Amino acid sequence: MTSENLESLVNRRYEHGFVTDIETENLPPGLDEGVVRAISKRKNEPEFMLEWRLQAYRQWLEMQEPEWAHLHYAPVKFNEISYYAAPKSDEDRPKSLDEVDPKLLETYDKLGIPLHERARLAGVAVDAVFDSVSVATTFKDKLSDAGVIFCSFSEAVLEHPELVKKYLGSVVPRRDNFYAALNSAVFSDGSFVYIPKGVRCPMELSTYFRINAANTGQFERTLIIADEGSHVSYLEGCTAPMRDENQLHAAVVELVALEGAQIKYSTVQNWYPGDENGVGGIYNFVTKRGDCRGANSKISWTQVETGSAITWKYPSCLLRGENSVGEFYSVAVANNMQQADTGTKMIHIGANTRSTIVSKGISAGKAQNAYRGLVKVMPQADGARNHTQCDSLLIGKDCGAHTFPYMEIKNPSARIEHEATTSKISADQLFYCRQRGISEEDAVNMIVNGFCKEVFKELPMEFAVEAQALLNVSLEGAVG
Amino acid sequence: MLEINNLKSRIGDTEILRGLSLTINAGEVHAIMGPNGSGKSTLAQVIAGHSDYVVTGGEVNYMGNDLLDLEPEERAREGIFLGFQYPVEIPGVNNAYLLKAAVNAKRKHQGLDEVDAFEFLKCAREKMAALGMDSKFLNRGVNEGFSGGEKKRNEILQMAMLEPRLAILDETDSGLDIDALKAVATGVNNLRAADRAIVLVTHYQRLLDYIEPDFVHVLSEGKIVRSGDKTLALKLEEKGYDWVREAASA
Ligand SMILES: Nc1ncnc2c1ncn2[C@@H]1O[C@H](COP(=O)(O)OP(=O)(O)O)[C@@H](O)[C@H]1O
Ligand SMILES: [Mg+2]
Numbered sequence: 001m002t003s004e005n006l007e008s009l010v011n012r013r014y015e016h017g018f019v020t021d022i023e024t025e026n027l028p029p030g031l032d033e034g035v036v037r038a039i040s041k042r043k044n045e046p047e048f049m050l051e052w053r054l055q056a057y058r059q060w061l062e063m064q065e066p067e068w069a070h071l072h073y074a075p076v077k078f079n080e081i082s083y084y085a086a087p088k089s090d091e092d093r094p095k096s097l098d099e100v101d102p103k104l105l106e107t108y109d110k111l112g113i114p115l116h117e118r119a120r121l122a123g124v125a126v127d128a129v130f131d132s133v134s135v136a137t138t139f140k141d142k143l144s145d146a147g148v149i150f151c152s153f154s155e156a157v158l159e160h161p162e163l164v165k166k167y168l169g170s171v172v173p174r175r176d177n178f179y180a181a182l183n184s185a186v187f188s189d190g191s192f193v194y195i196p197k198g199v200r201c202p203m204e205l206s207t208y209f210r211i212n213a214a215n216t217g218q219f220e221r222t223l224i225i226a227d228e229g230s231h232v233s234y235l236e237g238c239t240a241p242m243r244d245e246n247q248l249h250a251a252v253v254e255l256v257a258l259e260g261a262q263i264k265y266s267t268v269q270n271w272y273p274g275d276e277n278g279v280g281g282i283y284n285f286v287t288k289r290g291d292c293r294g295a296n297s298k299i300s301w302t303q304v305e306t307g308s309a310i311t312w313k314y315p316s317c318l319l320r321g322e323n324s325v326g327e328f329y330s331v332a333v334a335n336n337m338q339q340a341d342t343g344t345k346m347i348h349i350g351a352n353t354r355s356t357i358v359s360k361g362i363s364a365g366k367a368q369n370a371y372r373g374l375v376k377v378m379p380q381a382d383g384a385r386n387h388t389q390c391d392s393l394l395i396g397k398d399c400g401a402h403t404f405p406y407m408e409i410k411n412p413s414a415r416i417e418h419e420a421t422t423s424k425i426s427a428d429q430l431f432y433c434r435q436r437g438i439s440e441e442d443a444v445n446m447i448v449n450g451f452c453k454e455v456f457k458e459l460p461m462e463f464a465v466e467a468q469a470l471l472n473v474s475l476e477g478a479v480g
Numbered sequence: 481m482l483e484i485n486n487l488k489s490r491i492g493d494t495e496i497l498r499g500l501s502l503t504i505n506a507g508e509v510h511a512i513m514g515p516n517g518s519g520k521s522t523l524a525q526v527i528a529g530h531s532d533y534v535v536t537g538g539e540v541n542y543m544g545n546d547l548l549d550l551e552p553e554e555r556a557r558e559g560i561f562l563g564f565q566y567p568v569e570i571p572g573v574n575n576a577y578l579l580k581a582a583v584n585a586k587r588k589h590q591g592l593d594e595v596d597a598f599e600f601l602k603c604a605r606e607k608m609a610a611l612g613m614d615s616k617f618l619n620r621g622v623n624e625g626f627s628g629g630e631k632k633r634n635e636i637l638q639m640a641m642l643e644p645r646l647a648i649l650d651e652t653d654s655g656l657d658i659d660a661l662k663a664v665a666t667g668v669n670n671l672r673a674a675d676r677a678i679v680l681v682t683h684y685q686r687l688l689d690y691i692e693p694d695f696v697h698v699l700s701e702g703k704i705v706r707s708g709d710k711t712l713a714l715k716l717e718e719k720g721y722d723w724v725r726e727a728a729s730a
Contacts, residue, residue: 427532428568435528435564436578436638437556437585446581450572450621 030079033057036185039083043154046161056174056184063178076248076283083186083219139203146202148232149194153221156192163194167225171254171291171318179250180287183219187252190221195230195261204460206235220251226261228294233264235463251286259294259321266459267303268467269311270474288315292324295350300327302458304467305342306474314372316345319353319381326355329455331467333474334367334399343373343404348384348414357388360452363399364475370402377414384414392422393451395444395475423451445472481506481677482527482547482646487538489526496522498702499538504646507674511688511713512681514699515721520681521565523699524650528562529555542646556582557589559645563635563652565681570622575634578622579604583641607640610670612663628655636667647671648679653687665690685717698724 036057040050065076143150149160157164174184195201226232236253255263269284290299301315317326328344346355361369369392377384392401403420425447433443449456449468456464482504489497496519504510514520526533527540529552540547547555570578584594605615611633623631632652639647649668653661668678668691680687688696688710696712697704698721706712706724716724 423571426568429570431528431530431552432564432568432570433578434552435556435562436582436642437553437589438578438581439553439585442581442585446573446578447570450570450574450577453572 031057031083031186035083039186039188043157045157048161048165049157052168052174053185056181057186059175060178060181060185063175063181065178078182142202143205146199147196148199148201148205149192150205151192153187153190153192153223156223160192160194163225164192164223167223167254167256169254171256171289172252172287177287179285180252183221183250183252183287187219187221190223190251192222193224193232193234195226195232197227198229199227200230201232204233204235218249220249222251222253223256224254224263224265225256226258226263226297228258229260230258231262233460234266235460236265236267236269249284249286251288253286253288253315255288255290255299257290257292257294257297257299257321257324260296261294262298262300263290264300264302265290265315266463267301267305268459268463268470269303269305270470284311284313286311286313288313289318290316290326291318292321292326292350292353293318294324295321296323297321298325298327300325300329300458301344302327302329302455303342304331304452304455304459304470305340306333306470310338311340311342313342314344316347317355318347318349319355319384320349321353322350323352323354324350325353327458328355328357328359329458330358331360331362331452331455331471332369332371333362333471334364334369335474336365336367338365338367340368341370341372343371345374345376346386348375348377348381348386348411351381352383353381354384355386357386357390358454359388359390360455361390361392361401362395362448362451362471362475363392363401364395366398368400368402370404372404372406374406374408375416376408377411377416379410381411382413384411386414386416388416388418390418390420391451392420393448394422394424395448441476444475448472448475481543483539483541485539485541487523487526487540488536489522489533490536491522491533495536496533496702497526500699500703501538502697502704504677504679506645506677508695509672509678509680509691509693511693511696511710512679512699513683513696513713513716516683518699519702520699521650522702524562524565524648524679524681527555527648528552528560553585557586561639561642561644561647563632563639563647563649565650565654567623567626567631567635569624569626571624573622574618575620575622576601576604576618579618579638579641582638586642604637604641607637607667610663611637611640611667612659613637629657629660632656632664633660633667636664640667640671643671643676645675646677646679648681650681651683652680653682653684661687662690685713688713700725 033054036053037050040053151159169184172180175181193205224232224234255265257263288301290301292299299317303315305311305313311332315328319326326346330342332340332342334340343359344357346357348355355375357373359371359373361371363369371390373388373390375386375388388405390403390405392403394401401422405418407416409416425444429447430440430443433446434440438446448471452471456467459467484500484502487497487500488495500523512520512523522533526535527547529550535548542560543558550558580595580600583600587593587595604618608615608617613633617630617634623634626634632655635652652664656664665687672678680691680693682688693710696708696710698706698712698716700721
């Protein structure tokens with residue numbers, strides 16, 4: 001970047017009142033080093049963080065956007081995105097639920113979302129959301145008593161720089177892939193969790209309680225560290241449709257499990273999928289990876305993906321510690337024009353490492369759903385075991401399911417099992433249910449929920465109930 | 481209860497029911513017999529509302545209303561039950577869950593509250609015991625991996641739980657060993673009531689030894705060619721269907 005460019009950028013910012021009215025200002029669209037510096041400065045980050053971002057940016061410049069055979073989408077115009085959008089000021093937000101799109105409210109109704117929660121989800125100004133603030137504080141106290149650190153990523157950079165420095169990028173290196181590099185350069189905020197040695201986190205951690213980091217979805221960064229012998233269960237996302245105007249989502253999630261530690265990470269993703277014609281909707285390009293760094297550690301991913309126009313996501317496990325365990329339970333729904341390309345990678349490095357993959361793909365309308373999974377067993381991983389079960393359910397005749405299981409086995413002692421099925425909801429099944437008085441829609445829901453049972457049972461209880469309701473809503477009108 | 485008048489129906493381009501008339505009153509048990517392919521299942525499916533079977537003529541009146549106007553689920557909630565000749569498997573859907581959803585759909589239609597979960601299970605277990613069904617079948621997928629006989633018993637269980645007004649059992653007896661046949665017959669006989677009608681579609685006289693019908697009809701080439709009392713079934717057994725066909729064309 002030339003000094004001339006930088007100067008004009010600085011001037012432009014000044015022109016738009018960046019310095020004087022920092023609270024409500026977005027950075028102008030486009031990405032260069034100046035923007036990266038501005039983001040870092042805006043967050044008062046220490047030097048090491050800025051350096052880290054800049055290196056990521058330079059690496060990103062040299063990388064190519066990936067092309068995937070089963071995803072089709074208009075190219076993302078990286079120069080038209082604004083890379084820093086400050087949280088909406090309260091004036092810009094709806095003042096009450098009366099100002100919120102009735103269609104969104106109708107969906108909340110169907111999902112049985114409690115009233116106070118609806119306001120928060122719909123982006124109603126926080127001070128109108130009476131309950132949440134006090135709830136959040138109560139939980140914070142309880143967590144800090146246990147020594148658990150749970151805060152926004154920005155806060156962690158300032159308050160716990162030694163932990164951030166040590167672990168950030170240690171699971172997903174900056175140059176891991178195009179979107180990870182982009183995220184590393186410009187990430188806005190996210191969650192940070194540290195569970196000390198031997199501590200069982202006293203509650204499920206959820207982004208739900210971290211209202212201060214609202215509207216940071218676009219380039220979210222999450223880092224969870226479970227120290228030796230600790231346990232944590234983390235819930236990401238929310239089960240109701242989020243009001244979100246960002247089109248491109250490129251998040252990075254890194255999990256580190258040290259010796260004997262266990263991390264359970266559950267996601268229910270329901271971003272705007274676009275309309276029936278494929279207009280609008282979110283591109284969800286996420287890099288999620290867990291590192292079972294210590295012996296006997298365990299990382300378990302559970303995801304229910306019903307939203308987004310395009311999903312490109314492979315939560316993965318690096319099974320480095322001896323006897324470590326990786327699990328992946330997934331339900332991915334694609335309806336209308338949605339496209340999902342999701343799966344996992346299980347990389348067996350340590351001896352006697354085990355992994356389980358259960359993937360349930362549901363396609364309806366004209367949607368395409370692909371499972372892409374890699375099981376890799378390194379030469380030193382004696383006695384590695386994997387079981388993969390990959391099931392597809394088709395609703396209607398215009399949708400598709402694709403399965404791409406990749407295996408790279410470099411140790412002859414490995415035991416790898418793969419099962420795959422494809423089934424259709426048949427007209428006979430629906431008629432049978434209807435003859436018993438059950439409506440077609442309820443029959444579809446029943447069959448779909450039955451199909452997903454193995455995954456739902458991995459979710460925390462209340463989450464499972466909501467996920468089920470969500471699935472029903474997202475498949476509405478899928479038949480007939 | 482059910483009046484069928486000159487009913488015609490086709491699948492694809494093939495006409496199958498060719499002017500069938502039949503009246504069934506509450507409290508009656510009717511047996512419908514006839515050779516393979518004569519249209520027995522077609523009749524049952526048309527009454528249940530399967531959309532593959534296109535009605536091209538005639539009327540069906542049920543409880544004073546035009547039955548053909550109703551969606552299949554509405555017919556079911558109004559008390560029509562079809563025990564399928566080939567019950568479909570629905571893997572992953574818990575048998576008890578489907579059963580409860582069916583019971584609740586009907587209760588809702590009647591303006592009643594959902595059934596109490598405990599009561600429901602108790603009731604289902606009792607009925608299963610009477611049918612000689614292990615209660616573990618409640619927790620299996622609907623008909624998933626059931627043997628032929630188990631599927632048929634499961635149909636009878638559903639019928640018993642739903643207490644229909646009009647039950648049509650399509651060859652519920654075929655493929656059953658004698659114990660299963662007796663259990664099914666007991667299940668059906670227990671449901672006989674003054675406000676309920678039962679239609680048994682069957683090939684064999686055998687079932688009628690255990691469930692005594694009030695009327696027997698013989699279906700051939702999409703029409704009822706002969707009706708009578710239970711002695712007609714015995715006669716059929718003795719003389720075979722050719723006798724009816726000859727009588728019909730004579
Ligand atoms: N889905 C179908 N498509 C085409 N023909 C059918 C279909 N179902 C039944 N049929 C034909 O309709 C006729 C009547 O069949 P069905 O009602 O099943 O007879 P039944 O139950 O008396 O044995 C037979 O000739 C059969 O081959
Ligand atoms: Mg038949």
